[in-house]
Amino acid sequence: MEIRAISKKALKKTRLRHNCALQWCMNYEKMQGSGFAFGMVPVIKDLYKTEEEQCQHLLRHAQFYNCHPAGSAAICGIACALEENGQSDTADSIKVALMGPMASVGDTIQGVLVKPLVSLIGAGMAAEGNWLSILMVTLPMVACFLARWPAFNIGYKQSLNLLNSMHSAFSFDKLQELASVLGLTVIGGFIPSILGSRLQLGFEMTKAITDPNTGEVVEQAFKLQESLDSLLPYILPILFVGLCFYLLKKKKMTPVKVILIIAVVTFILGAIGIMV
């Protein structure tokens, strides 16, 4: 029987190609399909001799594929291990089976946990002109990028065993709970701190008040914003976020629609002086 093995060099090349160039030809038809095949080229070249064979196998890998890049690195590792074993069919089906779950793990970690948190904290620091805000938004993303290398290695070493060990070792729920609590605490403080100075009522009334001591009639300015603040501080930003939330979640409007509605409404409110 023919001995099949992937050289270390080819494996490294595949890893680098996959991790950097997976999405370069991102498109609506096959999404990252060609990117996955592009990554597999060095490995496939090692495993098959003629270019006809190689291309046939690359075509297999160029089917529709869409995943989160870090999760996909693990899948690519598994696919390499399976190709090395001659289990090409399993490699194909494992790609299809895993791309959904891996994408949801990757998207949740990066899109729900990491990115909003660092953006929130980074934007708050940036509003104060703090240079560290740049590191705050970039370093965690660099970490997510570098995570693709170990993800690939684990995928290649563990191959199909990864499916079993993923459930036991990785407590994803706990991480999500931690991030939800942390995120909401920060958002709770940020809504008043960032929007508070920007969203204020401009209503002003002057009232004639008779001074009880002297009996003189004096004009006193009466600001609605001040009495609102004494009722509940920052109530306006909270109502605004609440309104947007209602439109997005309950009315199921698209974010772009909400942006346009809010822009028009607040422009009018500002132009006629109800808000400042």
Place this chain on the structure above:
Amino acid sequence: MSTLTLAIILTLFAVIMTFDYWSELGIYCPLVCGVFTGFVVGDIELGFQVGSVCTLMNLGFYNFGGATTPDYQIGAILGVVSASKTGDYNVGLLVATSLSLFVMQLNILGRTVNTFFLHKAENALKANNIKAFERFHVMGIIPWVVANALPIFIGVMLSDYLTVISDFAASAQWFSNGLQVVGGALPAIGFALLLSYMDLKKYWPFMVIGYALFSFANVPVLGLAILGAAFGYMYITIGKKEGASDGN
């Protein structure tokens, strides 16, 4: 610096940014884009301000499964340029917001044009030509580069004409008042969008805690983050004990 030089520098940055868009090292972030542009136009403070607001507007947006989102990165770049040219921060925000939404459409165009390179790449594989396949896959990034670089180049070149808006805003008080409130309100949507992804029914008390900590005790950003992490840890560990006694 002439407008053309500025346009060329920022267009080159757009090319780097595009590669980062698909590699995700964090450069493709409204804050980084804004501060870089601020550095180039010589007003870093402005870069921080516009970048910060664009980051907040971008809060809840994430391209889940490759969905398209408003391009607040390009918005931040053109917003800083506009604010610096006109001297009006609110005009900068107006440009940033409207162009973010407009450029998103180009993004969709990029994906559609891209299928041209995909078909070329697939045909190369069918013709047993790996080299050509690799070349066409790499060329697939061209529509993306164009989709980012072109609006930036054109936007910067046209930015001199924005004084029309800022002159108008300076003469019509109601107009600039309106713009200012819009700029203040738009980050609210970022917050709301982010909240719509979270399990508010379960975690709402922490939002109230955060609100109270800021409103009544003036706890700064980093303080809120540290307290939030501590609350999160407590939540997990205390919740675990209760869960264990229920489950077993």
